[in-house]
Amino acid sequence: MLTKPKGTYDVLPKDAIAWDKLESTIRKICKIYHYDEIRTPIFESSDTFHRNTADTSDMVTKETYDFKDRSDRALTLRPEGTAGVVRAYIENKMYATSGLSKLYYIGPMFRYERPQKGRSRQFHQFGVEALGSNSYLLDAEVIALGTSVIKALGLKGVKVKINSLGDTETKERYHQVLTEYFSKCQSELCEDCLERLQKNPLRILDCKVDCGKEFFKNAPKIKDYMTESAKSHFEGVLKMLDEMKIDYEIEDRLVRGLDYYCHTVFEIQADIPEFGAQNALGGGGRYDHLVHDLGGPEIPGVGMAFGMDRLLSACQLAGKNLYQPPYLHIFFIGLGQASKEACLTQMNICRLGGLYCDMDFLGKSLKAQFKQADEAHAQFTCILGDNELSQFKINIKNNLTEEQTTISLYEVYPYVLNQIQQRSACAGCKEKEEK
């Protein structure tokens, strides 16, 4: 039997409903914040991700799916969304037509990681990238968008952890201080950190192996090496978060996995015991030189990505049910062949008008068809026998009230539409009364 590749999963129809709900919530919030969707390929030329030999992030150095196509081109399945979006931004010269591009994406990402709870090899992310401004207001807007998604999903106990990596000068100063500090404790560093010490000592602060050790806890903090302008950028972001009543915690050790970040970095973490170490729902930061690094002009940007799989699990664990049972407006039952044909024709008219409809295509018994209507949560069942057909009539049953009546065959669409509208008007009145 063929099976799915290790570290991947199938989304079956019953789970797809929750995915659909999650996606529509994200799309709505992005619209509210005025971010436009961008869709880029799921594979890019390998240089898009592997441009920088000094890059030390595990994702870039160890976890990408790299392959050659039949023409020997080096390609990589995207492990994250930012690089592809920035590549598209430069290639399509989006900066020439718009001073500020606010973009969002939704789609699968691929990382060759050890599969475990909360970690797959194909997973889904949604992310936003705002390119064209170095204003701290934009950092705050991106974080606000992220927290709005969390709020819209009804998740509680979610924290924003935030830090600043400062500007280039800050990073250079801190780089030097950290190199000196960690060079003195080389015998205690793990193998990866020894390499990080050569390439980017900042990333040592991200190490899950060394983080419990004493020397690690006493490491210098970046806030003591910030330039005045970097400090004021960070203060601006924090002030705006305060003003917008977004709770956050400053986390001195937060550096995030990617080397291109500067100034604001943040992570949105869920306080869910079942998540264990994999408690980050999303995160992001500012990247003022990435556009230039990828061959474009010096244009600053800030972005964020959320793991959608984790958002869904968080909803499930919090008892937030994104699952809504699917339903039909009408299930059609034709008793003879001519009636079945007439049902399909009428059904198509209803469908063109936007009603959800279905009928049996397997020659099931009448009893089985009623059962099918029931299982599909049909609001109405239309039953057409040859006798009614000859008089251009059809029986229609309201499955909620159990009332049954006979109407003209050509009246099905306006009849059902009218009933649905009446019902939703009634529901609206009731809601108002209850308020």
Ligand code: AMP
């Ligand atoms: P990152 O791009 O590593 O900052 O990841 C952003 C978010 O994507 C994380 O906070 C997770 O929610 C999610 N994520 C990252 N890697 C995986 C993975 N292998 N499986 C599932 N979700 C992931």
